Amino acid sequence: MKESKHDWPLWEIFIRSRQGLDHKHVGSLHAADAQMAIENARDVYTRRMEGVSIWAVESKNIHASKASEADSLYDPANDKIYRHPTFYDLPDEVNHM
Amino acid sequence: MSFADFEKNFQDKVDAEIKIEPRDWMPEAYRKTLVRQISQHAHSEIVGMLPEGNWITRAPSLRRKAILLAKVQDEAGHGLYLYSAAETLGVSREQMINDLHSGKAKYSSIFNYPTLTWADMGAIGWLVDGAAILNQVMLCRTSYGPYARAMVRICKEESFHQRQGFEILLTLSRGTDAQKAMCQDAINRWWWPSLMMFGPRDTESTNSDQSMKWKIKRKSNDELRQEFVDMCVQQVKVLGMTLPDPALRWNEARGHYDFGEIDWAEFWNVVKGNGPCNKQRLDARRKAWEEGEWVRKAAEAHANKRRTKAA
DSSP, rough: OOOOSSSSOOOEEEESSSSSSOOOEEEEOOOSSEEEEEEHHHHHHOOOOOOSSEEEEGGGOOOOOGGGGGGHHHHHTTTTTGGSSGGOOOTTTOOOO | OOHHHHHHHHHHOOOOTOOOOOTSSSOOOHHHHHHHHHHHHHHHHHHHHHHHHHHGGGOOOHHHHHHHHHHHHHHHHHHHHHHHHHHHHOOOOHHHHHHHTOOOSSOOGGGGGGGOOOHHHHIIIIIIHHHHHHHHHTTOSSSSHHHHHHHHHHHHHHHHHHHHHHHHHHHTTOHHHHHHHHHHHHHHHHHHHHHTTOOOTTTOSHHHHHHHHTTEEEEESHHHHHHHHHHHHHHHHHHHHHOOTOOOOETTTTTTEOOOOOOOHHHHHHHHHHHHHHHHHHHHHHHHHHHHHHHHHHHHHHHHHHHHHHO
């Protein structure tokens, strides 16, 4: 994404909705610095008690895998169905497993 | 892969209901359509704050004032969700704001009508937000991921907007004769512009077919407009008011209400910038932007200073 000379930096916002849950990406916003990013995130993304904690990460610091390389990237996981519990056929008498 | 392969691949994904994400390949026309539509939608939220902002200081009670403030603040939030979604397509915020201020970008014409009485706050919530919600519920399933996610968030918040509007009208409809008259007058003035919000008729709508094929839209303008009419005919009875359309009647064969012809000359006239408040709205946006200049500069200077100190 091309950056504008005049826009404040873009930040990605992550919100923990409840204690014990992961922070989840909710969207992005512009802010001059990290403190403002968190204050803006409070106003933009938690007007209805949606969060108990906010992470703000400057978008330029996020590195993403390439969609075009998905096939080769995830290929090693493709044929290892024995990693899933349903791969194993056990007698019905076996409980608690 | 050839260009045709990319295009087929893209359409196959759309047909299979796989969302398109920012880094995925997409046809340039798809990207452009989305930038235009999402930024227009964002501008509508931001300009849409103005007609209601007009009544914040004059709300009839503290309860109504707090509600109206919260609603207008939501609209600012909705504008920001949408600007962010548009930015994932490679257009900068600055560019979008410039296009709004220069008049190049459009926003919903409904906000070019004036809010003359307190009852207009009710009619806007019930009719204008009601019409917007039908469109937005459809857009929760739009093919572009960031747009769809923004719409889900918006829809969750929007339903209070419509309910508070209906409640305002309901209160007026149970009031004095003057209050009842004010309620009916607001409905009369907002009904037709609300029907226009769904855009031109399907036969006149230039972008519709392609947008349906790309699953940006999933229902046509006329389908959504009909849904809206059918809904409102029932709801207006609860208010004991009427809709200002003598042609409105149940059509057994269609299973829908027939309604009168929209004044399309008025529609196009307002789109072209000649509505009652077009100039006032854009002037207000430009003024807010210009008067905020020093705040943007100060915040930037402060951030730079802190960065230099920390280094």
